[in-house]
Amino acid sequence: MLQIDVITLFPEMIESAVSHGVLGQALKGELLHVKAHTPREFASDRHRTVDDRPFGGGDGMIMLPETLEKTLQKVQHKNSRVIYLSPQGNTLTDEKARSLSKEEHLIFICGRYGGIDQRIINAYVDEEVSIGDYVLSGGELGALVIIDSLARFIPGVLGHGDSADKDSFSQGLLEHPNFTRPREYLGQEVPEVLLSGNHKVIEEWKEKVSALVTCKKRPDLFKEYLQQENAKYQALKKKKTESPLKELQKFLAALSLQERQVLGLEDLHEEDLNV
Ligand code: 9D3
Numbered sequence: 001m002l003q004i005d006v007i008t009l010f011p012e013m014i015e016s017a018v019s020h021g022v023l024g025q026a027l028k029g030e031l032l033h034v035k036a037h038t039p040r041e042f043a044s045d046r047h048r049t050v051d052d053r054p055f056g057g058g059d060g061m062i063m064l065p066e067t068l069e070k071t072l073q074k075v076q077h078k079n080s081r082v083i084y085l086s087p088q089g090n091t092l093t094d095e096k097a098r099s100l101s102k103e104e105h106l107i108f109i110c111g112r113y114g115g116i117d118q119r120i121i122n123a124y125v126d127e128e129v130s131i132g133d134y135v136l137s138g139g140e141l142g143a144l145v146i147i148d149s150l151a152r153f154i155p156g157v158l159g160h161g162d163s164a165d166k167d168s169f170s171q172g173l174l175e176h177p178n179f180t181r182p183r184e185y186l187g188q189e190v191p192e193v194l195l196s197g198n199h200k201v202i203e204e205w206k207e208k209v210s211a212l213v214t215c216k217k218r219p220d221l222f223k224e225y226l227q228q229e230n231a232k233y234q235a236l237k238k239k240k241t242e243s244p245l246k247e248l249q250k251f252l253a254a255l256s257l258q259e260r261q262v263l264g265l266e267d268l269h270e271e272d273l274n275v
Helices: 009-015 020-029 065-075 096-101 118-124 140-151 199-217 219-235 244-254 256-264
Strands: 002-007 031-035 079-091 105-110 125-130
Touching: 002 140, 009 031, 009 140, 020 031, 020 140, 031 065, 065 096, 065 105, 065 118, 079 140, 096 118, 096 140, 105 140, 199 219, 199 244, 199 256, 219 244
Parallel strands: 002 031, 002 105, 079 105, 079 125
Antiparallel strands: none
């Protein structure tokens, strides 16, 4: 079982966030263990001081190395991977989340605005990870984003039927729009094929719609998808008569105006697929 220890000045932020939804279920089912620890536990002065102003001046408070180190020593063992959440780190991707989910023990260090003493990074940190190019007030939301994204790769965390490799980014396509009852809402009708009960036809339809949505919203991902599909198509030349591009263009042309509208594809044209 993957064990995650989070070192933070705000342990309640971590504990409450992981107690809900899919993560909460994973913890209850002992598929994953998350515990938060505060350096304050090791602060011995009257004010339980855990941070101080940076030498040389500057914004924010810096977390003191000593209380941080004592917290680390409490949780660290030989198979721990120590990650410091930092705006300077490698950006989180689905691939990174997947590889972290295979670890035995993760320790996340969350700094507050200002960060931690560099000497702790030098002595203890295996890797710095950022969750993207924007400024947060501390590492806690970063740690939670990583925990949430890696949990999907732990077998049993997603209900059966859901699977991590069916999701966006794994297959390289964005998801198709989804609909539930009622069949007509705000004057918009659910596409007929989804009501047909024909599983094979529905799956094919969903993949084509996914491809078109991806073309509209993420042409970069669509280009890669088409290249992959073309490679497959060339490998088994005889079966299909149309190229993947031609097939998608025909599919788009066959959608009714109503269907295009409800799918948000009304401004996508056949020539837009030529990426
Ligand atoms: C005075 C602070 N800044 C100097 C210009 C640097 C700074 C340090 C720490 C800015 C923000 C933070 C707090 N951010 C995080 O701890 C953090 C973070 C982020 O800000 N963006 C994206 N990913 C992450 S992961 C941790």
